[in-house]
Amino acid sequence: MSCNSCSTGKDGQPRGCKNNGTCGTDSCNKLTVFNWLSNMSLPSSQKPFDCVEVRFKNSRKHFYRNTENLSLSIGDIVATEASPGHDVGIVTLTGELVRVQMKKKKVSPTSEDVKKIYRKASQKDIDVWSRARDREEGIKKRSRELAIALGLQMKISDVEFQGDGSKATFYYTAEDRVDFRQLIKDMAKAFSIRIEMRQIGFRQEAARLGGIGSCGRELCCSTWLTDFRSVNTAAARYQQLSLNPQKLAGQCGKLKCCLNFELDAYLEALKQFPKSDVKLYTEKGIAVCQKTDIFKGHIWYAYEGEWMNWHKLTTDQANEIIAMNVKKEKVISLEEYALELIEEDTKTNFENVVGQDSLTRFDKKPTRNRKRRGAQNKKRRRNNNNAGNKATAKTGGNPKKSNNQNAKKGNHPNAKNSTKNANKNRNKNNNRRKKSNKNAKPK
Secondary structure: OOOHHHOEOHHHOEOOOOOOOOOOOOOOOOOOOOOOOOOOOOOOOOOOOOEEEEEOOOOOEEEEEOOOOOOOOOOOEEEEEOOOOEEEEEEEEOOHHHHHHHHHOOOOOOOOOOEEEEEEOOHHHHHHHHHHHHHHHHHHHHHHHHHHHHOOOOEEEEEEEOOOOOEEEEEEEOOOOOOOHHHHHHHHHHHOOEEEEEEOOHHHHHHHHOOEOOOOOEOHHHHOOOOOOOOOHHHHHHOOOOOOHHHHEOOOOOEOHHHHOOHHHHHHHHOOOOOOOOOEEEOOOEEEEEEEEOOOOEEEEEEOOOOOOOEEEEHHHHHHHHHHHHOOOOEOOOHHHHHHHHHHHHOOOHHHOOOOOOOOOOOOOOOHHHHHHHHHHHHHHHHHHHHHHHHHHHOOOOHHHHHHHHHHHOOOOOHHHHHHHHHHHHHHHHHHHHHHHHHOOOO
């Protein structure tokens, strides 16, 4: 989805709306909300909800009250109340879904924190807003130079101007407390605007800047994720992932938020598994857990002292042995259960397998040329056989006579040599037969 201004430009390059993912039609920006109640009409007795959701640069969203009863729709640019002056933003949500969002985020529609919308933005408001947005990159670069000159241990990650251009908010990240009073004085003197410093976390910084994750998709925090839950290394342990910080860390340098997405499913599946520190007592010896497969429900055990030989069991078999051990009963060995599991695995039903294919599907099929060649070879063999049959018929069924006759007539180019070789071969065969008869034992 994209707006009309994101079509192809000169020389095949994308033209773009130059809003860096915050286009006016709200079709290719960040943190969009699908209004699934847009096709439903309200009852005649109910008034439409008077609050709307307005989005500012990147991930900043607020709720505003439509006191002037303006006809607003998604994508409209409006001038909102600010302190001081006014701000300019884009309407992202209207109607009853705003009530649901406010209830989800625990914002009361009657509270004083919900400010009001002044008007729809005029062309003059939009021009001032766009000129202020164009200044942000240069001011961010200059502010970083001032912070480095003062030796402050902080990183200014983003700058956001207010819609009227009277104030700028500087977002920065720092590990420790920073005294930036002198920095504010220097920036106010250099830029001649009101300055507000706001510290954010590393996750919020990645959400504002955006990027591509290791999965190849846009970051979840910059597209749809709004609440940041704490992520622990225990989530990686439960999912049996290698504790490699380079693979588990995201763009922000912290643990990836996606580690929490499937954690509940893993925890629910692990309830059926026995604990890894529980040992199995058998007459052959004590078995210790070596590995678990959550997807297939298998556990591998090895006897103490025989760590190279692993025995695969199911969760039901392991729980059965543990229950017997609680009753102070022992199993003979784990090999019995492992053999049962192997027999079950060998009984595979190939009839219900989806996507079966033959083993000869990659073999080359005979083409027309090959078929023609094969037919021609067959004809040649038949002709040769017919010619040989005619020759044997003339010589009384002996093909050697025909060759000798041709040799005597001189038709063959090496007639004399062929007759001598034929006689030698006959003598050799006769000698071999005599020797074999002498050596043969009587029955």
